[in-house]
Amino acid sequence: AQDDAVPRGGRYPTWAWQPDDVVPDAHQVTLPNEAPSTTVRWAVGMYDPETKDRLPVIGPQGPIPEGTIILEMGN
Numbered sequence: 307a308q309d310d311a312v313p314r315g316g317r318y319p320t321w322a323w324q325p326d327d328v329v330p331d332a333h334q335v336t337l338p339n340e341a342p343s344t345t346v347r348w349a350v351g352m353y354d355p356e357t358k359d360r361l362p363v364i365g366p367q368g369p370i371p372e373g374t375i376i377l378e379m380g381n
Contacts, residue, residue, distance in 0.1 A: 307335045307336060307337050307338065308335070309333045309334070309335050311333065312355075313329055313331045313352075314329060314330075314331055320352075344380060345378055345379065345380040346378070346379050346380075347376060347377070347378050348376070348377040348378075348379070349374045349375075349376055350374065350375045350376075350377060351363065351372075351373050351374045351375065352373070353373075360372060360373040360374070361373055363375060
C-alpha cells in the first residue's frame with residue numbers, strides 16, 4: 307500500500323518550514339486483504355517531486371540510511 311501527496315495538502319509548503327517545526331500530515335492507506343494481521347512495517351520518507359530523489363533525514367543519532375524512517379505497528 308502507498309500514498310504520495312504534498313505535505314498538508316499544499317497548505318504549508320516545505321519552503322516555509324522552519325527548524326524545529328512539527329508538521330502533522332495525516333495519510334490514510336488501505337492495506338490489502340492479504341496483509342499480515344500481526345505487525346505492519348511502514349517505510350516513510352519524502353522526495354523531491356521534480357527529480358524523485360529521496361530527501362535526507364537526520365535523526366537523533368545522525369543521518370538515517372536512504373532517508374527512510376521505519377515505523378512498526380501491531381494490532
